[in-house]
Amino acid sequence: xxxxxxxxxxxxxxxxxxxxxxxxxxxxxxxxxxxxxxxxxxxxxxxxxxxxxxxxxxxxxxxxxxxxxxxxxxxxxxxxxxxxxxxxxxxxxxxxxxxxxxxxxxxxxxxxx
Amino acid sequence: xxxxxxxxxxxxxxxxxxxxxxxxxxxxxxxxxxxxxxxxxxxxxxxxxxxxxxxxxxxxxxxxxxxxxxxxxxxxxxxxxxxxxxxxxxxxxxxxxxxxxxxxxxxxxxxxx
Numbered sequence: 001x002x003x004x005x006x007x008x009x010x011x012x013x014x015x016x017x018x019x020x021x022x023x024x025x026x027x028x029x030x031x032x033x034x035x036x037x038x039x040x041x042x043x044x045x046x047x048x049x050x051x052x053x054x055x056x057x058x059x060x061x062x063x064x065x066x067x068x069x070x071x072x073x074x075x076x077x078x079x080x081x082x083x084x085x086x087x088x089x090x091x092x093x094x095x096x097x098x099x100x101x102x103x104x105x106x107x108x109x110x111x112x113x
Numbered sequence: 114x115x116x117x118x119x120x121x122x123x124x125x126x127x128x129x130x131x132x133x134x135x136x137x138x139x140x141x142x143x144x145x146x147x148x149x150x151x152x153x154x155x156x157x158x159x160x161x162x163x164x165x166x167x168x169x170x171x172x173x174x175x176x177x178x179x180x181x182x183x184x185x186x187x188x189x190x191x192x193x194x195x196x197x198x199x200x201x202x203x204x205x206x207x208x209x210x211x212x213x214x215x216x217x218x219x220x221x222x223x224x225x226x
Contacts, residue, residue: 040200043216050212099145099206104156
């Protein structure tokens with residue numbers, strides 16, 4: 001079934017650790033996005049990509065990095081986790097052409113202690 | 114970049130009443146305006162969108178209107194039901210490249226039975 005997947009769903013980690021949040025989609029979409037969202041609050045765009053080997057920074061200043069080596073895979077890496085990174089991270093993808101529907105993954109809830 | 118403002122932040126209505134949520138945007142060249150619904154603990158999902166070549170779009174109990182002159186667009190929900198209770202987000206293209214969206218701050222709608 002075509003969908004967008006995120007792992008892990010929940011992560012508790014200590015300050016200073018390096019972490020990678022995984023996002024994969026089987027929808028054949030070219031555009032992918034990472035958002036940070038505290039529960040029920042505003043969606044802040046962290047990074048996006050409109051194709052392989054393209055990445056752009058979003059509105060939210062972030063200490064994270066992304067890569068897009070394969071169309072279906074868009075991992076987010078935090079080199080050194082801090083308590084201020086505690087939040088939910090949502091991955092999304094959308095299809096070819098101009099702006100259209102974004103499909104969101106289930107999210108990763110990150111807690112940095 | 115685009116600036117999207119959304120009002121109200123919370124809205125409580127009685128079941129069967131109508132609900133209206135309004136968003137304003139700053140870039141007159143913006144041409145795509147989606148609305149997303151996020152139920153508690155779930156991922157955001159597109160419920161309706163409108164492009165700048167039309168002034169209104171309807172889908173059963175949901176409608177969106179667009180006023181390009183005033184640079185605002187609104188979500189209208191008629192005959193509200195308890196299952197309409199959720200957080201609703203509007204969005205507009207982030208920049209002239211139009212590959213990403215800027216989201217409004219969200220409206221928490223509570224439908225009282």
